[in-house]
Amino acid sequence: xxxxxxxxxxxxxxxxxxxxxxxxxxxxxxxxxxxxxxxxxxxxxxxxxxxxxxxxxxxxxxxxxxxxxxxxxxxxxxxxxxxxxxxxxxxxxxxxxxxxxxxxxxxxxxxxxxxxxxxxxxxxxxxxxxxxxxxxxxxxxxxxxxxxxxxxxxxxxxxxxxxxxxxxxxxxxxxxxxxxxxxxxxxxxxxxxxxxxxxxxxxxxxxxxxxxxxxxxxxxxxxxxxxxxxxxxxxxxxxxxxxxxxxxxxxxxxxxxxxxxxxxxxxxxxxxxxxxxxxxxxxxxxxxxxxxxxxxxxxxxxxxxxxxxxxxxxxxxxxxxxxxxxxxxxxxxxxxxxxxxxxxxxxxxxxx
Ligand code: NDP
Numbered sequence: 001x002x003x004x005x006x007x008x009x010x011x012x013x014x015x016x017x018x019x020x021x022x023x024x025x026x027x028x029x030x031x032x033x034x035x036x037x038x039x040x041x042x043x044x045x046x047x048x049x050x051x052x053x054x055x056x057x058x059x060x061x062x063x064x065x066x067x068x069x070x071x072x073x074x075x076x077x078x079x080x081x082x083x084x085x086x087x088x089x090x091x092x093x094x095x096x097x098x099x100x101x102x103x104x105x106x107x108x109x110x111x112x113x114x115x116x117x118x119x120x121x122x123x124x125x126x127x128x129x130x131x132x133x134x135x136x137x138x139x140x141x142x143x144x145x146x147x148x149x150x151x152x153x154x155x156x157x158x159x160x161x162x163x164x165x166x167x168x169x170x171x172x173x174x175x176x177x178x179x180x181x182x183x184x185x186x187x188x189x190x191x192x193x194x195x196x197x198x199x200x201x202x203x204x205x206x207x208x209x210x211x212x213x214x215x216x217x218x219x220x221x222x223x224x225x226x227x228x229x230x231x232x233x234x235x236x237x238x239x240x241x242x243x244x245x246x247x248x249x250x251x252x253x254x255x256x257x258x259x260x261x262x263x264x265x266x267x268x269x270x271x272x273x274x275x276x277x278x279x280x281x282x283x284x285x286x287x288x289x290x291x292x293x294x295x296x297x298x299x300x301x302x303x304x305x306x307x308x309x310x311x312x313x314x315x316x317x318x319x320x321x322x323x324x325x326x327x328x329x330x331x332x333x334x335x336x337x338x339x340x341x342x343x344x345x346x347x348x349x350x351x352x
Contacts, residue, residue: 007077008084014056014142015088015135015204021052022126022134032185033256037117045127045185049134049178056138060145072153074146075219082209085139089201096128097196114196128195133184136207137174143208144170147215160223162306165231166214169238169302176246183253214306226312230304238301245294248283255279321346 027048034043063069074081093111100115119128148167152159177184184190193199209216247264254263259270259277269281283290304311325346329336346352 007080011085072150075150085205089205093197093200114194132203136203139208218306234304241297248291
């Protein structure tokens with residue numbers, strides 16, 4: 001129990017630290033895409049996500065380096081940590097929704113989807129949504145580093161390159177979000193969603209713990225000795241996805257700010273009804289949501305890192321089954337034919 005409580009409270013402490021840093025550290029001030037509900041003015045934001053992120057990582061690094069906290073402390077306390085984040089997410093979701101005036105609808109729906117659109121704190125110094133994304137991203141990165149540290153502590157003699165790759169790609173994913181934090185102001189969650197369980201619990205609990213599930217499941221395992229080409233394929237898929245997703249989001253960002261401005265040297269083409277305009281060239285000419293395809297490809301590339309272990313067996317055993325099947329057919333002749341007819345599936349019953 002004495003060990004569970006620090007783990008439980010660790011995410012609370014990280015989020016409090018991130019919030020304090022976000023308020024105190026210098027930030028650039030930008031105009032967003034969303035308008036204030038009452039005044040109709042475009043909202044202004046203080047953005048310093050990347051700085052807050054690196055200062056927090058620096059604190060984690062200093063604690064590990066000085067021996068104040070084992071490198072894999074968050075791994076050791078991952079279950080109590082996830083429980084703490086889940087609880088805090090639930091409490092804050094309820095607080096954010098229940099302290100806002102009702103919208104005349106179903107309470108459960110309000111609890112899930114929220115009531116407030118873009119709540120701000122400390123006189124606009126912090127935007128709730130942008131803080132939540134920053135907090136989730138920072139704890140996710142700390143979890144990834146701590147889980148990987150655990151792998152190195154246990155299997156340091158022969159660590160898995162798949163785990164290193166996974167952390168490297170995921171770090172890219174998180175840093176990319178923070179580098180382009182401003183582009184996030186133009187996305188769906190900012191202009192179309194309210195602040196309820198989905199966003200609050202999602203950012204504080206789901207994001208930092210579920211997104212780390214790949215590493216969670218393999219950090220304790222030894223190096224599967226997977227072939228290098230699987231890592232190369234994972235990396236290529238990830239960056240193909242990143243190109244689509246980041247490219248599309250940046251192109252839309254550029255278009256919304258100036259519909260005439262060329263993006264990557266290409267003048268935008270748009271459909272218009274005389275009043276509104278919809279971009280239909282470049283990434284937005286490939287499909288109506290090619291950025292979602294990019295996100296799915298990135299996630300697939302990330303999953304392939306930890307999944308190198310099972311994929312390695314797929315790569316190894318599927319061709320071997322074919323070879324062995326040929327060998328048995330040659331050896332057993334008609335008997336093998338009868339066996340094939342009676343048991344038609346090669347490896348996965350009912351599928352293959
Ligand atoms: P979009 O960035 O696609 O935003 C949709 C909005 O963009 C529309 O409502 C419309 O709003 C505008 N729009 C759509 N098509 C066009 C067009 N052809 N021309 C001009 N404007 C258009 O979706 P999201 O905000 O959901 O996603 C943004 C990114 O975030 C994506 O890459 C997505 O994959 C990623 N994402 C990542 C998640 C994660 O957990 N990692 C979770 C969810 C999303 P308007 O009224 O402004 O015109």
